[in-house]
Amino acid sequence: MNESKVQEFLKRMQAVLSQLNLYPANHPNSQRALRDGWKAAADLAGDGNDDVVIGLKGYAFFLNGELLAYTSLMFANLYQDLTAREIESITLAGETDAEEYAGFVRYVGEHTEDFEAGGSIRINESRLVGPEDESAFADLRFSYSGVVGTLRNLDHRVAREGTFEMGPVMEAVEELIGQALGTGGASLLLSTVKSHDEYTFYHSVNTCLMAVATGRYLGLNQKDLVPIGAGALLHDIGKVAISPQILNYPGRLDREQWKEVTIHPQEGAQAIIAAGGPGHEIAATIALEHHARFDGLGYPRLGAEAVPHLASRLVAVSDVYDAITTRRSYRRAETPHRALQILLQGAGGAFDPDIVKSFISLMGIFPPGSVLRLLTGELVLISHHGGMTDRLEGVMVRTAAGEDIEPEPVTIETGQIGQQILAESVGIEPAALLERAGVAEQILASASPHVDEGAIERSGIDEEALKDQAARSLSSIVDRD
Ligand SMILES: [Fe+2]
Known part of the structure; x- marks a missing residue:
């Protein structure tokens, strides 16, 4: 799975859309954006042997049925533009054609009313859009x-x-x-x-x-x-x-x-x-x-x-x-x-x-999103900690032999930790990975939705005093000039 290629594809598409709003399609700026966009599409399509399907559902993008949580966050505006055009999936089939790419983006940007079916870019052809239930x-x-x-x-x-x-x-x-x-x-x-x-x-x-x-x-x-x-x-x-x-x-x-x-x-x-x-x-x-x-x-x-x-x-x-x-x-x-x-x-x-x-x-001393290499060599991504114990919950993402695996829930103890690693340096997007592994949903389901309204009194924090202090801090400093 290559989330970064999808991001590039969407980023370039966004750039084309904004150029097309400013300039006609034959203007050099539009042409340049279109060329870059087409290249990103062609890169995502790869050798064209397998269809690449980008699905849209529940405010999220999916690539061949797998949730792209991080991409969904980054391209929330584009998601809305696409769904406003009732696009639920984009299929890249075979080698991407530059003309067809231009036609596709012009359609998304409402510069044209029709988009021809059956080419190297197809819309709403696949229903492969990920899990049915909204989470x-x-x-x-x-x-x-x-x-x-x-x-x-x-x-x-x-x-x-x-x-x-x-x-x-x-x-x-x-x-x-x-x-x-x-x-x-x-x-x-x-x-x-x-x-x-x-x-x-x-x-x-x-x-x-x-x-x-x-x-x-x-x-x-x-x-x-x-x-x-x-x-x-x-x-x-x-x-x-x-x-x-x-x-x-x-x-x-x-x-x-x-x-x-x-x-x-x-x-x-x-x-x-x-x-x-x-x-x-x-x-x-x-x-x-x-x-x-x-x-x-x-x-x-x-x-x-x-x-x-x-x-x-x-x-x-x-x-x-x-x-x-x-x-x-x-x-x-x-x-x-x-x-x-x-x-x-x-x-x-x-x-x-x-x-x-x-x-x-x-x-917890190893907060959510921590990536830890165990003394035995495996890589574990931490999702949460076990309260006052030295247990940490997370998913194993790489074996001791260095092989990336489908994330597997695991509980470790702090004594097993060999080394801490930057998630970014091993290409891990913690929130996206934990969501894909279903762990995020589990944490959410097990969390208590209870809001303790009386807690503030017991904590000895005086609400009125807080407001007064805020007013005082502001009057002494903001009014100075
Ligand atoms: Fe700041």
């Missing part, structure tokens, strides 16, 4: 991609008009939190999804999922988690103002560049207040304080003895965890276990030690 994990995955889409739109809007609307963000975040609550384990699997092209969007959704799961673990209820989720999602919205050259600069930033970076918390808080107004103080506070450290350092400075808001401290831990475990242009990715060690080193300094402790209890 609860697919709903969660759909909410995830919905939130990524909301952020994408919001980003365009902010870049174009300098402002955005809070309504769609709150709707998307409420839906995601509704789905994620009580399914902590399953939502943590999804938080392992990474994107290099759209780092900020995926990073923001992952931060949101983990902050919400940690908040839930600490005893916060749904009502308190929604503003925290919104803040986690929008914590880096102020980065829109920073040039991509600086954001992706592969070396150390100079003074000027650094100055530009360090104003994003303030910019973000102001943007949230401008967009949302009263009622969004906690989300704005999170944006303002997500780089303010527990020990009073970091930026912006909160003043003597000021500690960042609980919501900000919560988001800071998830933010750093996801950032460290993702490869960036200026830094390699670390394994999940290594990221926890870094958090632990920062406990009491950069981070609230109690939150770090809870985060580690929630994630």
